[in-house]
Amino acid sequence: MTATDWTRRTAAELVDALAAGETTSVELTQAHLDRIAAVDGAVHAFLQVDTDGALAQASAADERRAAGSPASALDGVPIAVKDVLATKGLPTTCGSRILEGWVPPYDATVVARLRAAGLPILGKTNMDEFAMGSSTEHSAYGPTHNPWDLDRIPGGSGGGSAAAVAAFEAPLAIGTDTGGSIRQPGAVTGTVGVKPTYGGVSRYGLVALANSLDQAGPVTRTVLDSALLHELIGGHDPLDSTSIDQPLPALVEAARQGATGDLSGVRIGVVTELGGEGYQTGVLARFQESVDLMVKAGAEVVEVSCPSFVHALATYYLILPAEASSNLAKFDAMRYGLRVWPEGIENASAEEVMRATRDAGFGDEVKRRIILGTYALSSGYYDAYYGQAQKVRTLVTRDFEAAFAQADVLVSPTAPTTAFRLGEKVDDPLAMYLNDLATIPANLSGVPGISVPSGLAEEDGLPTGVQILAPVQADDRVYRVGAALETLLEQQWGGPLLAKAPTLDALRDGSSLASSGTGDQA
């Protein structure tokens, strides 16, 4: 080990260290690659590690800085990218067999912006297949393990990005959030995750799950780091027709303002329907503690009711499968990805090849959702299911509008429980879906949300999170309130929550787990 462990620093601290000449991008990129080599055999946050590419990008970053012309504030700070974003020259699988080994010929806009800003890409992170799931257990390449307890799930679908950041394998990561896939992994791994306003970050090159719900965003250890990353990846993109053609609010400034810990004049709404029954005792206790701290810091708390939220889960599980069944129709074994010839059929037709390929290439959860979506869109059922879901979506948005007339932000626990054990819910789809109870309404209406660590549940010692939601295009509010809550809680804890997580250092010393698998698609 070196005297300075760069992997324990926040991205903002690395920015300062690079600017002060205390380290180089090559040194800290190498430090993170070493950490990945040491612990990722056990954590399995990465599907692909790009050692050579990351070091080459780091070296270029150092040259720019030496010449006095860094490409951005974050130039040289390494990052991990969820495997659902297209990366030119680097395999992109979406956690699916059907895209095994696919190397995109282009970059997603988010990735292009990371490259232009000089962030070395460490690799691609594990996820539930096509982002369908809340545990990463639906990845075709094996689950990711929660760094707090390797027998437990890291959340999902972006469990790989959250675990990479929580295990100090990367200071920053990109996630995507369709029903909570950034925020819920954040909550169960003790990290920060932000779902920006729908349209706030380009979806070009993001392999679509449900295109009216998907949104890419930052996965980090601090609120300020998320703001730095969000400002870098966000903003209008002419390649995404649903991208918002307006400037982002000042997010870093909002995070710095919030970090003072003052919430005077801020009205905080506690959503009645996102709490109570179905929520773990320790999760609720930590949530109440956070609300009390915000009151002490000057916030005014009101209780708001959003009656349609009780139907949000059912609405989501009609709209999402409907969109997913359409989006995944492109995996037809013709232009990219897997092609499987059916057994026992001579001179098989394109359609027969397509059927065999989709059976072999898709996992159970993907099949469930495609079939459910096909059903919801079938003539005769369309009005009763999909049409009705679209109307309830309107009601959810009206509830948000009414709530934001009474409060500047809304708060709730991010996830109803702490991390459960691997395998516990993998074949019980309905139980798995309940993990996204509190996060789904934001996706239905496009509003931004953040999850901030709120402590450890008393009964199991595992992390919990608080979710803060703001009106569309008021992302700055989630950063202000999120940073304030982070400051207030860390004052109470005497440091960040992740300081209490297992170091995983024992894995460094030749354990069999640590030496297997890293860098390969296993």
Place this chain on the structure above:
Amino acid sequence: MPESPRSITRDEVAHLADLARIDLSDAELDHLAPQLSVILESVAAIQGVAGDDIPPTSHPLPLSNVFRADEVVPSLTAEEALSGAPEAEQQRFSVPRILGDEQ
């Protein structure tokens, strides 16, 4: 409007898998059909929640057609576009036969 809530039969799942172009084995049908029934019974609860006067939302932000300037920009080469294809021939995607013997 169909009767609610309803479960879904194994035969219906087989038909839907056919529409979605997925070959499901008998074992998969046995496994997935009951799970889909449970999910469907659960989501069926939204029937009747919103009245006829509620407009549907298809997209979180109100958008009309979006155009960008008609400028020529670099695009993928044929080689790049074909780089992920299971099979390519003469700068084209090579696919299995698309017509039946009787066609």
